[in-house]
Amino acid sequence: MATAALAIEAPQARSGIRSWITTTDHKRIGILYGVTAFFFFLVGGLEALLIRAQLGSPHNTLVSAETYNQLFTMHGTTMVFLAIMPLSAAFFNYIIPLQIGARDVAFPRLNAFSYWVFLLGGLFMNASFLFGAAPDGGWFGYANLTSLQYSPGLNIDFWVLGLQILGVASIAAGINFLITIVNLRAPGMTMMRLPVFTWMALITQFIIVTAFPVITVALVLLMFDRTFGTTFYSVAAGGDVLLWQHLFWLFGHPEVYILILPTMGMVSEVIPTFSRKPLFGYAVVVYSGLLIALLGWGVWAHHMFAVGMGSVADSVFSATTMLIAIPTGVKIFNWIATMWGGRIRLETPMLFAIGFIAMFIIGGLSGVMHSSAPADLQQTDTYFVVAHIHYVLYGGAIQGIFAGIYYWWPKITGWKLNDGIGKLHFWLSLLGMNLAFFPMHAIGLLGMPRRIYTYDTALGLDTMNLVSTIGAFIVGASALVFLFNTWWSRRKEPAGADPWGGATLEWTIPSPPPPYNFTAIPEVVSRLPRWSRTEMKAIPDVPPEPIHLPPGSYWPLVAAAGIVVLATGALLKALILAIGGGAIVVVAIFAWAFEPFEA
C-alpha cells in the first residue's frame, strides 16, 4: 500500500527528531501533548505524595512549611494546567479530526505553536524549583498575599508569568479547535451527528476562549502591581482584595468544566461502544453539556461564601449552583440508561468509564452539600472540599482520561494495552483513591483546614490521615502499573482498524492512521456511521487523488521560545531580554506567515 500511496504523491510519515520538532500533523502533536502532559501528571503526583507523606503523621518535619506551601501550590497548578487540560488536549488533537472526517486541524502550525508554548510554559513554571523559588501562594493565588509586600521573592512572578504563557497556548488551541470542528466537518457530518466527545470538546473550547481572558486580566493586573507598582489589589491605596477573587473564580469555576467536560465526552464514547447500544438521549447529553457550560458562568461566587457577600448574593449563588446539578445528573442517568439493556463488556476502558460514573456521583453529591452557603461555612477551606475536588478531578477527570487512553491507545499505536494489567491498574487506582480521598470528608468535617503543613495530634485525626496517605501511595503505585503496561504491551496484540466495534469514523481507518487520515474525505450519512443500517460509502484503500499535506515548520517552536524569553525578561526585570523575546516572536510570526506553502 505504501508504494501505491507514493505513486500518487500521498505524503508519508517522516522519522527522526527533526520530523517531531517541525511536525504539524495533529496526530503527532497529540502524541507530544499526551507524553508531555503525562510527564507533568507524574510530577504533580510526586508532589501529592510528598504532601501526603508530610501529613501521614502529626507534627511531621519531613518538609518545611515553606516547601510544603510550594508543593501544594505546584500540585494544584500542575494538575490543572499541565496535566488534566493538556491530557484532554492530546485527545482533542488526535481524535477530533478523525471523528469529523478531516485531514488535520484548521491551522496546523498554530496547533504546533500551542504545543510548544504549553511545553515551554510548563518547563518555565517548574524551573522555579531550580531557583528554590517555586510558587507558594496556592493555585488560586489570593490577593493580597501575592503582593510584593507579602511575597517578595520570585515565586509568585514565576506563577504569574507561567500562567500567562500557558493561557496563550490554551487560547490558541481553543480557537483552532472551534474553527476545526465548525468548519472542517466532512460532508454530511451535521452538528447533531457529531460524536459526543467532539461535542463536549467544542463546548470546552468555547469556555476556554471566554474564560482564559478573564484570568489573563487578573494576572496582568497582578503583574502590574508587582512590577510597576500599580495598586489594583492594594488595600492601602483603596484597592479591594476581593477583586482578585471575583476575577479568579469567574475564570476558575468555568475551568472546572474545562477539566470535566472533555472526559464526560470520552466516557460518552466508551459506554455505548462497550454496551453495544447507542448513547441514550444523545440530544439531551449534548444540550446538558451546553447548559453546564452556560450555568458554569453563573456560579463563581460559591467559592466565596465565607467572605461575607451578604444574604442576597449568598442565596443567588447557592441557587444557581444547585441548578447546575440538574444537567450533571441528567448525564449520569443517560449513561446508566445507555448501559441498561446493553451487552456490557467489562474491558479496561469500560471499567474506567463505570468507575468515572460511580466516583463522580460522590463528588457531585458533596458538591451539592457545599452549594448551600451556610453548610459551606463549615466545609470550605477544609479537607471536605479537598475530598470533593479529588472525587471530581481524580474520580472523574483522571478516570475518564484513563478510559480514553485505554480506548484510543490501539488507534494511536496500533497495539492494544494488556487487559489484565489494565484491570489491575483500575482496581488499584479505585482502591487507592477511595482510601486516600474518602477519609478526607471526615477529616474536614472533624476540623482540619486545608493547606496546613502540620496539624495537632489533639485533633484526633492521626489515623485517618495515615489511611489517606497509604491510599495516596496506592494511587501512585497504580500509575506505575499503567506505565508498565504501556511498555509490556508494545507490539504484542495488533489492534486492527477497529478493536472494540466502535461506531464513529476514527474506527474506519487503519491503526495508526496514515498521515493524511482518510484516503478520501468520507461522506457521512448517519450519527453512528459504523453501526447504521444506512451504509456509508466505503472509504477506498488507496487515495484516489493526490493529497496535499502542509510541510513541517520550525517557526511555531521559534515563536513559542520567543514568548518564554519575553517572560524570562519580565521575570528578571531585564528589559533587553524582554525586548529580545518580543522581537523573536515578531520575526517568527512574519517568517511563519510568509513561509512557502510547498516543502
Next chain:
Amino acid sequence: MNNRRSIGVAFAALALMLAACAGDYPQSTLHPTADFGYQIDGLSRTIFWWAVAVFVIVETVLVVAVLKFRDRPGAADPAVVHGNTLMEMAWTLAPAVVLVFIAVPSIQTILKTTGAPVDGALEVEVIGHQWWWEFRYPALAVTTANEMHVPQGRTVTLRMTSADVIHSFWAPKLGGKRDVLPGRVTRIAFTPDSVGEFMGQCAEFCGESHANMRLRLVVDAPADFEAWVAGQRTAPPAPDSAATTERAGLAAFRQVRQPANHSCIACHAIEGVSAGVLGPDLSHLASRGTIAGGILPMSADGLTRWLRDPTVVKPGSLMPKIELSEAEIDALVAYLTSLR
C-alpha cells in the same frame, strides 16, 4: 461484582465516617455548642441524608445495570434504543424537586446567620495578623490575643478585619467560618450554650505559618467571665524588690536593642511598661493557656523555646530570633510568667 466491591469500599468508608462522629474531636463541626453551629449542623444533616438517598439509589441502579446486562456468551444483541423523552423528563425533574428541599432551608439559614449586630450583644473586635489573633472588647477596654473569653448564654458578635493578608476565623464547634479581610469588615454572631474551651484556627491560607495560626474560644459561666474581665482590666503589678529575676526580666524587656526591632518594647504592649502594637499585648500573658498563636503551652518551657528562636517554632514568624543570653531568657520567662 466489580462495582459491588467499589460500593463496599465506599460504604465501609461511610461507616468509618459515621463512627468517627462518636470520638473526641475538639475541632469538629459535627458537635456544635452555639446557635450558629446548630443552624448549620441541622441544615447540613438534612442535605447529607438527601445526598445519601440519591447516592444509594443511583449507585444501586448503576451496579444492577452492570450485573444484569453484563455480556455473556450467546447473549442477544441489544435492542437499538436512542432515548425516551418521558423518562428523560422524569430524571430531569426529580433532582429539581430534591433541590427545592435543599434550597429552601438553605436560604432560610442564610437569612438567620448573617452575623448582623444585635442589641445587648457582647461585641468583640477580631483582628487577624500573620500569624496570630488580636481580640479587643471595646466596651470593656480589654485587649488579648489568641484566646477569646466569652460568657455563656449571651450573644457575641464579632466585628472582624485584618491587619495584613486575608485570614478566616473558624471555631467549628461554635459555627461556620468567616473570612477576615484587610480593608473590609465581616461579622459573625453566636450564642454559646456550653461552658468549655473550644479549639479553632485560621482557615484561609495566609502565608508560611498558616498552619500555626490557632485560636481558642473559652466560654465561661457569666460570673467567671466577669472575674476574667476584672483581671484583664487590672494593670499587672510591677515586680517587687524581692523578686530579682523578675526585675531582671523587666529590664531585659525594656532594653533597647540593635537593630531596634529586636527590642521587646518595639512591638509588644504591657500596661504601664510599653505600648507596642505590632505583636500581641502581653499585659496578662500568663492568664492565657497558650502562646505563639496557640501552638505552645504558656509555661516556662514554652516561653523558653519561643524566646530561643521564634522562627523555629513558627516558620516565617515576624518576631525575629533575638540574641539573648540564657540568663536573659530565664529572667524574661520569670517576668512574663508573673503577668497574670
